[in-house]
Amino acid sequence: MEWDHWCGGRSLHDIMPNYKFRNPLVKSYLKDNCWAIPPSTPYLLLNEIVGINIIEQPRVTWDGAVNPSFSTFYTSFFTHLEEVSWHKFIWHKRKSLRFSAYAWMALLGKLKTADLLLMKGINVLSDCSFCSTGSDNHSHLFFACDFSYSVIISLLPPLEVFLLRPNLLQTFEFFEDSQEFCCWEKIFCYFTICSSIYFLWRERNTRRFDNVWKSPTLLCGIIRLQAILAKVKNWKHYDDLNRRFDINR
Ligand SMILES: [Zn+2]
Numbered sequence: 001m002e003w004d005h006w007c008g009g010r011s012l013h014d015i016m017p018n019y020k021f022r023n024p025l026v027k028s029y030l031k032d033n034c035w036a037i038p039p040s041t042p043y044l045l046l047n048e049i050v051g052i053n054i055i056e057q058p059r060v061t062w063d064g065a066v067n068p069s070f071s072t073f074y075t076s077f078f079t080h081l082e083e084v085s086w087h088k089f090i091w092h093k094r095k096s097l098r099f100s101a102y103a104w105m106a107l108l109g110k111l112k113t114a115d116l117l118l119m120k121g122i123n124v125l126s127d128c129s130f131c132s133t134g135s136d137n138h139s140h141l142f143f144a145c146d147f148s149y150s151v152i153i154s155l156l157p158p159l160e161v162f163l164l165r166p167n168l169l170q171t172f173e174f175f176e177d178s179q180e181f182c183c184w185e186k187i188f189c190y191f192t193i194c195s196s197i198y199f200l201w202r203e204r205n206t207r208r209f210d211n212v213w214k215s216p217t218l219l220c221g222i223i224r225l226q227a228i229l230a231k232v233k234n235w236k237h238y239d240d241l242n243r244r245f246d247i248n249r
Contacts, residue, residue: 001026007048016045030054089172089190096191096231102201103194107168109138111201129207141200142168148200150216155192155223156245168197184237185244192245195227224249 001021002012012021019042023029029037033055037046086107090100105111114126114136128134130147143149144165152171153159158180159171166174175181175189203219206212214222228247232238242248 001029007052012045012048015048016042019045086169086172089176090194092187092190094187094191094231094235096195096227099191099194099198099227102198106138106142106197106201111138113137113141125208129204136204139167141204142197143171147216148196151200151220151223152193152196154216154220155196155228156189168193184235185241188232188235188237188241188245191231192223192228195223199223199227 001024002019004026005011005014006026007015012019021029022038029035029049035050035054037049041049090104090107102111109116114124116137117124118126124136126135128136128140128145128147130141130145134140134145141148143152144167149165158178159166159174162170162174171193172190175186178186181189199219199222203214206214224247232241232247235241
């Protein structure tokens with residue numbers, strides 16, 4: 001009753017925030033197609049409600065959509081946000097929330113890398129935990145570092161064509177722009193990059209905080225088993241993907 005925007009685009013709560021209706025449904029205040037508002041209702045609200053001719057306008061419809069779906073509400077909710085070009089790499093239909101969440105943070109530069117912590121005055125080791133010659137920052141970890149680059153090209157050999165090490169966005173865009181991959185092959189590559197980010201970040205943390213190290217070969221095996229095979233074997237095109245990317249090697 002008080003939360004939906006059915007009074008000239010406003011809700012009754014907007015008009016009088018402190019007043020609570022006993023029953024939450026508008027239909028509870030209708031009788032024989034006429035308003036049956038309790039006499040104790042504040043005049044300000046009463047005036048708004050009886051001003052609506054309920055016989056002529058018996059329902060509220062969504063502006064601009066005759067048959068609104070969930071996406072209508074969803075899109076409307078986020079209209080004020082700028083659409084980024086890379087959302088399809090992260091939030092595609094075959095995403096895994098855990099991997100995509102880390103990939104999203106990596107693309108935004110929001111993982112807690114040493115360079116960011118040092119800028120905040122937190123004293124941490126600045127060296128890369130994989131190679132010790134680079135620095136612990138987003139561009140080095142994804143994928144300037146020898147270690148992480150060897151992992152990603154082992155999982156996705158087409159990336160070997162780069163003369164210089166690609167950054168994260170270039171890695172995604174390489175597959176997006178390529179004519180050699182069809183739609184579901186591109187989704188597979190996006191998924192593989194996202195899962196690699198997650199496992200590389202975990203490996204970086206276990207090296208840093210637990211002093212436990214895995215080789216690139218072992219880490220690739222874990223990504224294949226725990227991410228790619230675990231998810232992709234249920235995909236419709238698994239056999240084709242396996243032939244093209246040698247998933248089950
Ligand atoms: Zn490194």
